[in-house]
Amino acid sequence: MSDANGRFGNSADLFDSRLGPGGRAGVLLPDGPQIDPLKITLDQPDDFDGWRDAARELVMAGVPPMSVVWQVRGEDGELFGSEGAVPPPSGEPMFSVPKPFIDMAKAAICHSDPQRFALLYVLLWKLKANRRALDDRADPLVDRLEKLAKEVRRDAHKMHAFVRFREVAEEGDTRFVAFFEPDHHIARREAGFFVRRFSTMRWSILSPEVSIHWDPATDTLSEGPGASRSDAPDGDPLEETWRTYYSSIFNPARLKVKAMLKEMPKKYWHNMPETSLVAPLIAGARARELEMIERAQANLPQAEAPRPGGNIEGAWAALREEAKGCTRCDLHRCATQTVFGEGPLNPRIFFVGEQPGDQEDLAGRPFVGPAGQLFDAALEKVGIDRSTTYVTNAVKHFKFVLRGKQRIHSRPDTAEIDACRWWQEQERAIIRPPLTVALGATAARSLTGKTLTISKVRDAPLTLADGSECWVTVHPSFLLRIPEEARRREERARFVEDLERIRDRAAALA
Amino acid sequence: MAQLDTREKLAILADAAKYDASCASSGTSKRNSVGGKGIGSTEGMGICHAYAPDGRCISLLKILLTNSCIFDCHYCINRKSSNVRRARFTAQEVVNLTLAFYKRNYIEGLFLSSGIIASSNYTMEQLVEVARSLREDHDFRGYIHLKTIPDADPELVRLAGLYADRISINVELPTAKGLQRLAPEKSEPQIEGAMLGMKGAIEDGRDARKKYKSAPNFAPAGQSTQMIIGADAATDADIVGKASTLYDRFSLRRVYYSAFSPIPDASAVLPLQRPPLMREHRLYQSDWLMRFYGFKSEEVVSAADDGGMLPLDIDPKLAWALKYREYFPVDVNKASREQLLRVPGLGTKAVQRILRSRRFRNFTLDDVARLTVSIAKMRPFIITSDWRPTLLTDKADLKRWIKPEKHQLELFAA
Ligand code: SF4
Numbered sequence: 001m002s003d004a005n006g007r008f009g010n011s012a013d014l015f016d017s018r019l020g021p022g023g024r025a026g027v028l029l030p031d032g033p034q035i036d037p038l039k040i041t042l043d044q045p046d047d048f049d050g051w052r053d054a055a056r057e058l059v060m061a062g063v064p065p066m067s068v069v070w071q072v073r074g075e076d077g078e079l080f081g082s083e084g085a086v087p088p089p090s091g092e093p094m095f096s097v098p099k100p101f102i103d104m105a106k107a108a109i110c111h112s113d114p115q116r117f118a119l120l121y122v123l124l125w126k127l128k129a130n131r132r133a134l135d136d137r138a139d140p141l142v143d144r145l146e147k148l149a150k151e152v153r154r155d156a157h158k159m160h161a162f163v164r165f166r167e168v169a170e171e172g173d174t175r176f177v178a179f180f181e182p183d184h185h186i187a188r189r190e191a192g193f194f195v196r197r198f199s200t201m202r203w204s205i206l207s208p209e210v211s212i213h214w215d216p217a218t219d220t221l222s223e224g225p226g227a228s229r230s231d232a233p234d235g236d237p238l239e240e241t242w243r244t245y246y247s248s249i250f251n252p253a254r255l256k257v258k259a260m261l262k263e264m265p266k267k268y269w270h271n272m273p274e275t276s277l278v279a280p281l282i283a284g285a286r287a288r289e290l291e292m293i294e295r296a297q298a299n300l301p302q303a304e305a306p307r308p309g310g311n312i313e314g315a316w317a318a319l320r321e322e323a324k325g326c327t328r329c330d331l332h333r334c335a336t337q338t339v340f341g342e343g344p345l346n347p348r349i350f351f352v353g354e355q356p357g358d359q360e361d362l363a364g365r366p367f368v369g370p371a372g373q374l375f376d377a378a379l380e381k382v383g384i385d386r387s388t389t390y391v392t393n394a395v396k397h398f399k400f401v402l403r404g405k406q407r408i409h410s411r412p413d414t415a416e417i418d419a420c421r422w423w424q425e426q427e428r429a430i431i432r433p434p435l436t437v438a439l440g441a442t443a444a445r446s447l448t449g450k451t452l453t454i455s456k457v458r459d460a461p462l463t464l465a466d467g468s469e470c471w472v473t474v475h476p477s478f479l480l481r482i483p484e485e486a487r488r489r490e491e492r493a494r495f496v497e498d499l500e501r502i503r504d505r506a507a508a509l510a
Numbered sequence: 511m512a513q514l515d516t517r518e519k520l521a522i523l524a525d526a527a528k529y530d531a532s533c534a535s536s537g538t539s540k541r542n543s544v545g546g547k548g549i550g551s552t553e554g555m556g557i558c559h560a561y562a563p564d565g566r567c568i569s570l571l572k573i574l575l576t577n578s579c580i581f582d583c584h585y586c587i588n589r590k591s592s593n594v595r596r597a598r599f600t601a602q603e604v605v606n607l608t609l610a611f612y613k614r615n616y617i618e619g620l621f622l623s624s625g626i627i628a629s630s631n632y633t634m635e636q637l638v639e640v641a642r643s644l645r646e647d648h649d650f651r652g653y654i655h656l657k658t659i660p661d662a663d664p665e666l667v668r669l670a671g672l673y674a675d676r677i678s679i680n681v682e683l684p685t686a687k688g689l690q691r692l693a694p695e696k697s698e699p700q701i702e703g704a705m706l707g708m709k710g711a712i713e714d715g716r717d718a719r720k721k722y723k724s725a726p727n728f729a730p731a732g733q734s735t736q737m738i739i740g741a742d743a744a745t746d747a748d749i750v751g752k753a754s755t756l757y758d759r760f761s762l763r764r765v766y767y768s769a770f771s772p773i774p775d776a777s778a779v780l781p782l783q784r785p786p787l788m789r790e791h792r793l794y795q796s797d798w799l800m801r802f803y804g805f806k807s808e809e810v811v812s813a814a815d816d817g818g819m820l821p822l823d824i825d826p827k828l829a830w831a832l833k834y835r836e837y838f839p840v841d842v843n844k845a846s847r848e849q850l851l852r853v854p855g856l857g858t859k860a861v862q863r864i865l866r867s868r869r870f871r872n873f874t875l876d877d878v879a880r881l882t883v884s885i886a887k888m889r890p891f892i893i894t895s896d897w898r899p900t901l902l903t904d905k906a907d908l909k910r911w912i913k914p915e916k917h918q919l920e921l922f923a924a
Contacts, residue, residue, distance in 0.1 A: 136870040137863040138877040161559050165614045176613060196542035197551040201613060241607075242616055244517050248524035249572060250562040254769070254787060259565030263558065274560055282563050315584065318691035322743050325687065328817045419817040422743060 038086070039069045042117070045209070046110045046185040047072070054086070055121055062090040065125055070117035097127050101134055107149035110185045119145055155184045160193055162268045163205060166236040176203040179232035180271055187212055191221055206232055229270070239273040246274040252285035312345050316430050319423075323396060329419040331397035331412070336361045341392025341427050348506045349389045350433030352424060352443040354475050357409050361398035366391050371477035375439075378476070378492070382499045384506075392427055394446035395420045412442060414451070421446045434468055434509045437502055440475025458498065461505070469505065473498040514597055516607065522597040526577040526588055527623065530680075531736055531768035535569045535618040535653040538675040538731035548649030549612060550619070552675070556653070557618055570621040570655060571611055575599055575636055579625030583682075583693035588625045598627075601639045608644060612652055619653030619675075620644070626659060634662035634670070641673035655731075660700050664707050668728075671711055676731035676763070679704050684752045688742025705760040708733045712761070732763035739790055741770035745818030746789070747811045750796050754807035757800070767793045788822045796826045802858050803827070803851045828854040831891060841893040842873045855888040 040058075042050040051070075058068060063086065105120050113119075123141055126133040136142055165176035176198070180187075187207045194205065195214055204213045206227035213222045260278075269275035320340045326332055339356035342365060359369035367375055379386050395416055400407040412420075424446050428436065438444040444452045447470055448462065454472055462470045474495055482488040514522075535556030542551035558567030576598035577588040587594055608620045622640055626633050637656050644650040656674040658667050671677050679701060683689045686698045708729070715728025735756060737749065744752075753765040769790040799805040813829040814820050821829050831838060831854045840849050842864060850861045860882045864873065871877065872895040879885040890899050 132870075135866045138867040138871060138873065138880055140880070143880055157557070161557050163615050167614070178615070193551075193553075196544055196553075197615075198549055198613070199543040199545070200547065200549055236614065238610055238614060241517050241520060242611060242614070244521050245524050245571065245573075245611075246560065246562065246568070248521045249528050249568060251528045251564050251566075254564040254566075256565030256787070257563055260561040260563055263567065264561040272560065278563055285563065314694070315691060318687070322685075322687045322691060326743060328743070328745055328819075330816050415815075415817070419819075426743075 037067045037069045038063060039071065040117075042070065042072050044185075044188075045072050045075070045112075046188055048106050048109045051109060051117055051120070052105075055124055057086040057089075058121070059124055059128060060089040060094070061087040063087065065118065065122045068118065068121060070121070095128050095131070097124070098131065098134060101127060104134075104145060104149045106189075107152045108145050110152045110189055111148040112184050113148055116145075116148060119148075152184050152186060155182050156186050156190050156193075158182075158268060159186060159190050162264075162272060163194070164272055165203060166233045167238070168233045170202075173202060176201055177206065177233050178204070178271070179206045179227065179229050181208055181229075185209060188223070195221060235273075243274055243277055247277050247281055250281055252281070252288040255282065255285045257282060312430055316345055316427075319426050319430065323423050326396070326420075326423070328422065329397075329416045331395070331399050331416055331420075334400070335397035337364050338396045339364055339366055339393060339398070340396060340423075341366060341390055343390030343392075344388065345390070345431055347388060347390035347431065347433055348435070348510060349384065349502060350428065350431060350436045351389055351391045351439060352436065352447060353391065353393045353439045354442040354477070355393050355395040355409075355412050356398045357477075358398065358400070358407050361407075366393050370480055371475070374479060375476040378496055378499055381496055382503050384499065384503050390427075390431060390433065392424060394424055394443045396423055414445065417442055417445050418449075421449070428466070432466070432468070435502070435506045436464065436468060436470040438470060438472045440473075440478065443475070444472050469509070471498070471502050471505070473502075516599075516603055519597040519599055519603070520573065520607065522595055523574045523577055523599060524572065526574045526594070526625075527572045527621075529587070529768060530572065530621075530623065530657075531566075531766040532655070532678065532734055532764070533567055533569050533572060533621065534734075534764065535655075535675075536731070537763060538653060539727055541651050543649075543651050546649045546651060548651065549609070550651035552618075552651070552653055559616055559618065569618045570653065571608055571617045571619070572621040573599070573604070573607075573623075575601075575604065575622060575624035575633075575640070576627055577625050578627050580628075581626055581693075581695045583696065584691075586693075601636055601643060604640045605643045605648065608652075609648060609650065612650075617652075619655070621655040621657075623657030624659070630659040630662045631666060634659045634666040638666055638669045638673065641670065645673050653731075658704065658708070660696060660704050662704075664711075667704070667708060668711055671708065671715065671729040672726050674729055676734060677708055677729050678734045678736070679708070680736045681705075681752075681756065682736075682738060683742050684737050684739075684744035684749045685742055688744060692741060702760075705733065705735070705756075705762075709760045733760065734762055734764040734766060736766040736768055738770050739767050739793065745814070746793060746796075746820040747814050747818030749793060750800075750807050750810050750814075753793075753797060754800060765797060767797075789820075792820045792822060792826055796820065799827055799830075804848055805830070825854070827852070828887070838891045839893045839899055840891060842878055843868060843893075843895065853888060853891050855884055855891075856882060 038058075040054045042054070044050075101123070108116050108120060119141065123133070123145060126141070133139070134142060137146065159180055159182055163178045163180050165178045168175050168177055187205065187210050191205070191212045191214075194203065194212075198214070199219075200216050202214065202216055204211060208226045208228065211224035211227050213224060214220075215222070264275075269278075323338045323340050326338055332338070335356075339360050353367060353371075356366060357369045357371065360366055360372070366372070376386060379389075395412040397420075398407075399410050399412055399416070401410050402408075436447060438447050441452065441454055444450075444454065444457070447464060452472065454474060457472045462472065464470045474491070476495070479488065479492050479495060482491055535552070536554065537556075538552050538554075540552060540554055542553075543549050556569055558569045560568040562568060574588070576596070577594065578596045578598060579586070579588045579590055582590045586592075604620070604622065608617070611617045612619070620640070622637055624633050624637055637658075641654050641656055644654065653676075654674045655676040655678065656670045658670055658677050658679050660679060667677070681689075681698075681701055682693055682696065689696060689698055712729050712732060715726065718725035719727060737752070739749065749767070756762050756765055767790050769787050796805075796810045799810055800807060809830060810820075810826055811818070813826050813833055820826050824832075831852065837849075837852065840853055842850070847861060847865060850856055850864060851858065856864075863881045864878070867873075867877070867881075874896045875885060875889070875894050878888070878892065878894060882888065889897070893899070
């Protein structure tokens with residue numbers, strides 16, 4: 001590797017004409033009408049030094065880009081063009097190129113695009129005319145070459161990442177061998193990375209174009225002919241351990257297949273022992289996630305059965321504390337306090353109402369106003385002891401409009417319901433009630449995340465996300481607001497009927 | 511019970527580590543194994559050696575030394591009252607695994623954390639021993655990240671920093687209340703005290719190296735932390751605010767966000783839901799806005815809704831732009847770097863290129879398109895020599911116009 005930091009690492013002397021034309025003999029480019037372009041043959045597809053030497057001579061001789069054809073020895077070249085010598089320097093002043101050009105050229109040369117040499121030569125001409133041409137990133141030529149260089153760097157990065165060594169025993173020693181198939185001509189270029197990283201290991205990287213071998217005993221890097229996958233060893237006992245790691249570190253609850261494919265395209269997979277697991281891991285992910293949830297649900301009631309002062313009570317008390325400071329929506333600004341749910345933590349039924357009213361807001365407790373009284377009466381009628389139930393609201397702060405001195409309740413909007421839903425979900429997650437009752441549309445929205453029509457869902461239970469049963473009925477305050485006596489009586493009777501059914505279901509589930 | 515072999519332990523102790531979001535192996539000092547007795551190199555940029563189907567990169571061997579713990583934090587699968595299977599590596603086993611994986615180019619190094627066993631100091635000693643052995647016995651020059659134990663002896667933390675590239679301690683939850691509820695045995699002052707101690711040690715180390723070249727390089731990749739998102743009531747505004755004070759007060763290199771995910775045998779306190787992945791993503795985006803785009807945390811927060819939540823359907827930069835339309839359109843040919851960085855869809859690299867090329871040309875829409883990923887999203891916000899969108903920014907339904915198509919979450923894409 002001649003001069004990573006040598007003569008051409010610095011810009012000024014790259015095209016120093018003192019170096020003079022190389023050893024090419026003879027024929028001058030004819031003046032006048034162009035007959036045959038000059039054919040330049042490089043030794044290797046990534047032959048930066050060869051390109052640089054030739055380009056230097058060509059540009060100093062004033063040979064324009066259209067008069068040059070570039071090819072690599074052994075590759076099927078162009079039909080046109082003739083081998084010939086570069087004319088002598090035309091006496092043009094020498095010029096230097098900026099360092100970023102060298103960096104870009106060294107990368108772009110390794111690209112598999114057959115036009116790379118010619119494009120670079122055109123850019124060199126541009127630079128001769130304008131030393132800052134490279135700064136014009138929006139110039140299509142600069143843009144194209146930058147893209148080639150970027151693709152090469154990306155390929156190099158993938159090589160650093162996806163080379164997988166396998167250990168093989170070799171008389172009294174071990175060698176680490178990998179097969180890797182890059183998109184571009186980068187194997188030589190990237191050998192240095194592996195030398196720096198694995199300087200005390202004996203290793204070989206085989207690729208279709210060239211094989212690279214490192215011998216730590218003599219600190220030498222050598223090249224051999226290209227190889228195929230079958231030349232590389234078959235397996236390594238450690239791969240099973242690596243696969244164990246790969247499948248254990250993956251979290252099935254966060255499947256994101258596209259993101260994975262974007263970074264680890266399938267073309268690299270056959271070199272990587274872990275990728276055989278991808279399909280089964282994806283296929284099993286949902287099942288594993290459900291199993292995690294199921295195990296959580298199955299285990300906990302026994303493990304943390306409601307014991308006074310136990311985890312559940314502590315968690316619930318801390319949740320109530322946390323809710324006191326909630327600012328998730330604007331309602332906390334005007335209300336007196338957060339009205340949290342109350343009741344035993346192993347209730348028979350978990351009731352969700354709409355929102356605290358004026359009296360609840362002052363008392364700090366749910367269902368103590370007129371609607372609460374009606375609710376109590378209905379419960380008593382069907383023989384449900386309120387002290388065995390948990391009662392909470394979908395929205396925990398009072399929302400009102402001021403009319404004179406009176407605070408008139410106004411309905412929460414969906415944004416408020418959805419903001420406050422978090423608390424209700426946390427309450428249910430701690431308590432895990434077997435039976436939940438939504439009183440009214442607000443509660444139904446909070447529990448299901450959907451806007452439901454009560455009359456449509458009233459007669460059969462819904463299943464909530466955690467698999468438990470939920471019944472929907474009207475909110476007691478609705479019953480207070482019906483003006484006509486007859487309809488009011490009818491609706492109250494229906495509410496009581498609903499509660500009877502709920503009472504029976506709760507008994508059956510207990 | 512029969513002894514577990516290394517592979518069985520690995521399955522348990524990697525599984526237990528999968529909830530930790532941090533994985534990066536970048537930003538440390540450059541070094542390589544040339545002239546040494548061992549292996550390993552770091553070249554500034556970290557390398558992701560594989561990707562798991564959860565889209566996350568695998569850069570380090572990320573494991574716990576043990577998943578036994580004397581604490582009972584509700585959010586943690588390793589807590590005392592959990593029923594998970596327990597395992598424990600010896601320091602030697604971790605060293606051997608790290609070297610064996612590294613030699614095959616599977617990893618960049620090791621990220622080691624642990625449940626707390628016996629005492630904080632005892633646990634910390636074990637972690638340090640792994641790193642010491644890798645560095646001293648094996649001359650390992652790859653990347654090491656150690657998670658320190660909150661109330662371990664500062665001298666042990668100092669040793670950890672001498673061997674490791676990065677050290678970290680998790681703040682766990684964005685609010686003190688959340689921490690109180692979910693991690694009753696940890697406390698904010700304790701965690702932040704440890705961070706402050708590490709910050710001091712990192713700064714001392716840097717000063718010493720300025721004076722003496724031979725001074726050891728203390729945690730050259732700095733310190734980081736992680737917050738769990740979605741397990742407590744914290745809003746995005748709370749989280750962004752917390753992250754920004756952490757960056758300021760403890761000179762953190764990174765704050766990682768980990769969407770809370772359902773864990774087997776979870777404590778009853780936790781929601782049994784899928785992690786809010788999009789929310790996590792939006793928080794990372796807002797983190798970028800603060801670290802690379804010159805946004806102040808208040809500005810990011812001002813893009814949130816009344817409830818303090820960032821929109822999920824559009825990214826926070828676009829949300830900010832839609833709220834502050836008077837700021838747009840920005841003239842690509844004249845605007846300052848700061849102004850250009852505010853344009854939705856314009857990344858730091860593209861801005862750099864525009865500024866460089868601007869001296870040579872008057873930018874047209876096509877020119878901008880060539881330097882960016884998607885011009886469509888950007889058009890309403892920029893002026894070029896051939897484009898002036900005065901009407902667009904006034905459109906009331908602008909958001910609908912440029913919002914990305916809603917597509918199914920890619921949960922079961924093959
Ligand atoms: S109504 Fe609910 S979400 Fe809104 S501030 Fe009150 S408790 Fe929080």
